[in-house]
Amino acid sequence: xxxxxxxxxxxxxxxxxxxxxxxxxxxxxxxxxxxxxxxxxxxxxxxxxxxxxxxxxxxxxxxxxxxxxxxxxxxxxxxxxxxxxxxxxxxxxxxxxxxxxxxxxxx
Amino acid sequence: xxxxxxxxxxxxxxxxxxxxxxxxxxxxxxxxxxxxxxxxxxxxxxxxxxxxxxxxxxxxxxxxxxxxxxxxxxxxxxxxxxxxxxxxxxxxxxxxxxxxxxxxxxxxxxxxxxxxxx
Numbered sequence: 001x002x003x004x005x006x007x008x009x010x011x012x013x014x015x016x017x018x019x020x021x022x023x024x025x026x027x028x029x030x031x032x033x034x035x036x037x038x039x040x041x042x043x044x045x046x047x048x049x050x051x052x053x054x055x056x057x058x059x060x061x062x063x064x065x066x067x068x069x070x071x072x073x074x075x076x077x078x079x080x081x082x083x084x085x086x087x088x089x090x091x092x093x094x095x096x097x098x099x100x101x102x103x104x105x106x107x
Numbered sequence: 108x109x110x111x112x113x114x115x116x117x118x119x120x121x122x123x124x125x126x127x128x129x130x131x132x133x134x135x136x137x138x139x140x141x142x143x144x145x146x147x148x149x150x151x152x153x154x155x156x157x158x159x160x161x162x163x164x165x166x167x168x169x170x171x172x173x174x175x176x177x178x179x180x181x182x183x184x185x186x187x188x189x190x191x192x193x194x195x196x197x198x199x200x201x202x203x204x205x206x207x208x209x210x211x212x213x214x215x216x217x218x219x220x221x222x223x224x225x
Contacts, residue, residue, distance in 0.1 A: 001169075034211035036152075043202055043215035044144075044152065055213070087152055091210030094166045098152040 002026050002090050004099035012107040019075040021102045023088035026069075032092035033071045035064055038101075039084045047086075048073065078104070109133040109214040111203050116219030123193050123223070129186040129203030129216055137161075137181040140206045143188050145199035146218075155201070156188065157209050166209075171197075193223045 003026035013019050023033065031051040036044040046055045048064035051071055061076040075082055083106055088099040115127040129141070142157040156167045156177040165177050176189040186203050200220050204212035 032210075036211075038152075043217055044212075045215070046211055046213050049211045089152075089154075089211065094157075094209075095168045096154045096157075096210045098154065101151045 001095055002029060002093060002097055004088055004090055004097050006086075006088060006099035006102050008102060009100065010103040010105065012105055013078050014107045015078055015080055017078045019078050019082075019104060021073045021086055021088075021104075023066075023071040023073070023099050024069055025071075025090055025092075028068045029090045029092035031067050032090055033064070033066065034089045034091060035062075035073045036087045036089065037082075037084045038087065044087065075104075109205060111205060111214060111216035113201065113203050113216045113219035116201065116221045118222045118224065119193055120225050121194060121223055124189070124191045125193065125221060127188040127190065127201055127203075127219060127221070131184045131186065131203075131205065134205060134214070136179075136184040138207070140209050141177075141179060141186045142204045142206065142210070142212055143175075143177060143186075143201055144204055144212065144215075145197075145201045145221075147196075147199045150199075153199070157206075158186070159209075190221070193221075195223050197221060198223045 033051045035048040038044040052064045085101045085103045110132045112130045143155040158177045174192045178187045200218040202218045204215045
């Protein structure tokens with residue numbers, strides 16, 4: 001199975017900050033990397049698919065990059081509604097494993 | 108818009124069985140792959156299973172293989188997860204999710220809680 005790691009596991013940031021979350025795969029997954037946002041008590045929401053494609057309806061302050069084993073989710077200017085946990089997921093091969101998550105909270 | 112509504116969760120004893128359902132609307136159900144993804148209390152996400160749009164292809168995580176069975180009824184716009192030989196570690200919120208391919212999961216239900224405890 002492909003193992004996914006994320007760093008940091010949590011971070012504190014202020015509204016307006018630029019935030020970067022890193023995801024690493026245990027082997028190359030080319031660009032088959034997705035990012036989800038989850039708020040407490042809610043279902044996850046797809047933000048980015050195939051590493052850098054923005055899901056319809058997702059604000060443009062979210063962006064993704066990377067290929068192979070190293071990927072990044074960037075929030076260009078953090079908004080109050082962005083405080084949540086973010087998960088990466090590889091869809092290169094089954095099982096479609098998720099990273100452990102990065103919790104973004106208010107500084 | 109797409110709506111996915113899970114049902115069937117509850118409290119079950121270890122070794123017991125439960126059948127989850129997911130009712131879909133707002134999409135051409137027979138065009139979409141469907142998945143079950145779970146989240147143990149306070150933990151991260153774990154992909155459990157998916158089924159192709161026609162139902163001809165299924166995949167399972169090793170943790171549930173041989174115990175869980177995914178199925179669908181395209182005439183009823185419904186997805187199912189039959190869970191047998193349940194264990195304490197199966198305790199989680201179970202989400203159904205739709206996708207045009209096997210992944211990523213584009214739309215999610217609100218989840219249904221399964222608790223396995225004596």
